[in-house]
Amino acid sequence: MARPRKFDEERAVDAAMEAFWAAGYEATSTQDLCEATGLGRSSIYNTFKSKHDLFERALARYMECKSAELTELLESELPARDKIRALLQRVIDEESAARGADGRGCLVVNTYVEVSARDDAVAAALARDYDKRLAAIRDVLESGRRAGEIAAGKDARTLAHLAIASVSGLRVAARAGVGRAELEAIADAALAAF
Amino acid sequence: MARPRKFDEERAVDAAMEAFWAAGYEATSTQDLCEATGLGRSSIYNTFKSKHDLFERALARYMECKSAELTELLESELPARDKIRALLQRVIDEESAARGADGRGCLVVNTYVEVSARDDAVAAALARDYDKRLAAIRDVLESGRRAGEIAAGKDARTLAHLAIASVSGLRVAARAGVGRAELEAIADAALAAF
DNA sequence: GAAGTTTTGGATGGATCAGTACAAAATGAG
DNA sequence: CTCATTTTGTACTGATCCATCCAAAACTTC
Numbered sequence: 001m002a003r004p005r006k007f008d009e010e011r012a013v014d015a016a017m018e019a020f021w022a023a024g025y026e027a028t029s030t031q032d033l034c035e036a037t038g039l040g041r042s043s044i045y046n047t048f049k050s051k052h053d054l055f056e057r058a059l060a061r062y063m064e065c066k067s068a069e070l071t072e073l074l075e076s077e078l079p080a081r082d083k084i085r086a087l088l089q090r091v092i093d094e095e096s097a098a099r100g101a102d103g104r105g106c107l108v109v110n111t112y113v114e115v116s117a118r119d120d121a122v123a124a125a126l127a128r129d130y131d132k133r134l135a136a137i138r139d140v141l142e143s144g145r146r147a148g149e150i151a152a153g154k155d156a157r158t159l160a161h162l163a164i165a166s167v168s169g170l171r172v173a174a175r176a177g178v179g180r181a182e183l184e185a186i187a188d189a190a191l192a193a194f
Numbered sequence: 195m196a197r198p199r200k201f202d203e204e205r206a207v208d209a210a211m212e213a214f215w216a217a218g219y220e221a222t223s224t225q226d227l228c229e230a231t232g233l234g235r236s237s238i239y240n241t242f243k244s245k246h247d248l249f250e251r252a253l254a255r256y257m258e259c260k261s262a263e264l265t266e267l268l269e270s271e272l273p274a275r276d277k278i279r280a281l282l283q284r285v286i287d288e289e290s291a292a293r294g295a296d297g298r299g300c301l302v303v304n305t306y307v308e309v310s311a312r313d314d315a316v317a318a319a320l321a322r323d324y325d326k327r328l329a330a331i332r333d334v335l336e337s338g339r340r341a342g343e344i345a346a347g348k349d350a351r352t353l354a355h356l357a358i359a360s361v362s363g364l365r366v367a368a369r370a371g372v373g374r375a376e377l378e379a380i381a382d383a384a385l386a387a388f
Numbered sequence: 389g390a391a392g393t394t395t396t397g398g399a400t401g402g403a404t405c406a407g408t409a410c411a412a413a414a415t416g417a418g
Numbered sequence: 419c420t421c422a423t424t425t426t427g428t429a430c431t432g433a434t435c436c437a438t439c440c441a442a443a444a445c446t447t448c
Contacts, residue, residue, distance in 0.1 A: 002424035003414045024308060026220040030406055041407080042426050051406065103311045112369045113307040114218060117297040123371070130370045158379040161372060165363030165380055172362035175306045176324045177317070178355060185352040186359055193387040196393035197444045224436055235437080236396055245436065 009047060012037045017058035021107045025055055025115050056121065062107045063129045074136055080144020081194050084137075084163050088187040091167050095174035096183065109171050134160050141194075150194060159194055166190045203241060204255075206231045211252035215301045219249055219309050250315065256301045257323045268330055274338020275388050278331075278357050282381040285361050289368035290377065303365050328354050335388075344388060353388055360384045 019028050019036035030051055034041055048054040073090065074083055095105065104110075108126065116123045137160040144150040150159070169190075170183055178186075213222050213230035224245055228235060242248040267284065268277055289299065298304075302320065310317045332354035338344040344353070363384075364377055372380075 002416070002422075003426085004416085005425070006414095023312075024220070026218070027312075029404075031404085040425095040427055042428090045407065046425070105307065105311070109366060110307050112366055113299065113304050116369055117299070118217075118221075127371050130372075154383070155379065158376070158383050161367065161376060161380045162363075162383045165360070165367045165384070167363075168366035169356075169359030169361075169363030172303060172306055172366070173355065173359045175310060177321045178324075182352070182355060185349065186355045189348070189352050189356045190359070190384075190387055193384055196446065197395045198446085199395070200444095223434075225434085234395095234397055236398090236439095239437065240395070 005043075007037075007039060007043065012039060012044075012047065013054070013057050013061050016054050017062050017107070020055055020058050021062070021110070022104045024110060052119075055115075056125065059107065059111060059122065059125060063125070066106075066108070067129070067132060070133060070136060074140050079149045080140050080147070081149055081191060083140055083144075084194055085187070085191055087137075087163065088166060088170060088190070089184075091170050092174070092180060092183045092187060095171055096180040103175070105175055106171050109168055130164070133164060137163050154194075162193060199237075201231075201233060201237065206233060206238075206241065207248070207251050207255050210248050211256050211301070214249055214252050215256070215304075216298050218304060246313075249309075250319065253301065253305060253316065253319060257319070260302070261323070261326060264327060264330060268334050273343045274334050274341070275343055275385060277334055277338075278388055279381070279385055281331075281357065282360060282364060282384070283378075285364050286368070286374060286377045286381060289365055290374040297369070299369055300365050303362055324358070327358060331357050348388075356387060 015037040016033055019032055022028075023032065030041065030044070033044060033051065033054065037044065039047075044054065048057065069090075070087070073086055076083065076086070078086065108129065111122060112126060116126055134157070138156050141150055141156040141159050141163075145152060145154070145156055150156070166187070170187060173186065174183060209231040210227055213226050216222075217226065224235065224238070227238060227245065227248065231238065233241075238248065242251065263284075264281070267280055270277065270280070272280065302323065305316060306320060310320055328351070332350045335344055335350040335353050335357075339346060339348065339350055344350070360381070364381060367380065368377060
């Protein structure tokens with residue numbers, strides 16, 4: 001038939017994801033993407049339509065990974081509040097490690113802020129991801145409410161929104177330079193609302 | 195002596211702030227800054243050292259304004275928790291209006307995410323601003339704790355961190371497309387932690 | 389009004405941007 | 419081996435990036 005590809009498309013998307021994650025969309029040049037993926041310009045443009053297209057792929061991949069991690073975390077046998085606690089703790093671990101290592105934060109939060117407002121396709125993808133996470137957490141809290149672990153008067157959906165907002169809040173705080181111990185105290189205080 | 199300036203430096207910084215606020219640092223070109231301020235290239239580079247310098251000025255101005263607003267808000271006669279409630283409500287008003295009007299969010303949060311990690315000077319300025327806000331809110335909560343409005347077992351400083359994190363969380367949620375009514379429910383739920 | 393000083397506009401520089409054109413290289417099918 | 423097809427490397431496009439240069443304009447002081 002024809003000459004076969006010398007690279008793995010998935011690995012290229014992964015590498016691009018790392019690049020966008022580290023520097024953001026605008027600040028990542030196509031040259032950076034070539035170096036990160038190890039591909040030539042032609043290969044990238046032959047495989048992906050554009051930088052924007054590659055970004056959407058990379059973002060989708062990131063969201064997939066994170067979504068899988070969340071699902072796994074929420075599937076444990078812990079009480080609902082402890083699941084939320086574990087979620088917040090994981091975020092703190094990520095962000096604290098990231099500060100020392102690379103300080104790149106979370107690609108989803110970064111993209112909300114940097115890209116979302118001026119890019120409808122990206123905004124829509126982020127909104128779908130948000131809804132998925134919201135539903136997963138709401139289910140957990142709803143079960144917890146039925147099990148009596150969460151006060152009956154509290155709305156599971158609202159608390160799920162709050163859980164996600166708490167995650168974002170911790171991430172921004174971490175980026176603001178708040179240290180690990182303080183982040184853990186904040187998370188602990190936030191749990192009082194659940 | 196010499197030819198006087200035809201423009202007001204402060205107004206120029208204001209206009210630049212609006213531009214950076216609307217589009218972010220990278221996506222705002224020097225051409226955009228000329229158009230926003232109404233100045234020529236020479237005037238801008240004669241007055242400010244560089245785009246980066248102008249950005250620092252604009253960010254400082256933004257933080258000054260917001261800081262003044264916060265101080266004013268915290269000076270009311272309300273109980274401590276109601277002050278926090280008012281703070282969250284103001285954020286919701288801002289973000290909900292912004293979504294329809296321009297969707298630019300908060301320049302400080304945007305800058306944390308877009309610039310902070312790769313710009314020490316900006317990161318330091320943001321950190322100073324964070325500390326100021328933290329201290330102001332901590333004082334309010336400390337008073338509230340002494341007045342018995344806040345449980346004695348809670349640490350005012352941690353709650354102040356939490357208040358700031360709640361603001362960031364709401365802002366990111368708003369950018370994620372969460373509507374006004376839901377934001378208000380989230381804020382209400384978050385207040386249970388105070 | 390002349391001299392001296394600063395601002396201003398417009399042209400320009402060199403770098404980098406995203407994306408394309410094209411021919412050489414590489415492969416499987418016949 | 420030859421042909422058809424796809425990938426790949428390199429050179430290149432036109433646009434835009436931030437910043438600088440310079441001469442003309444504008445204003446104060448003398």
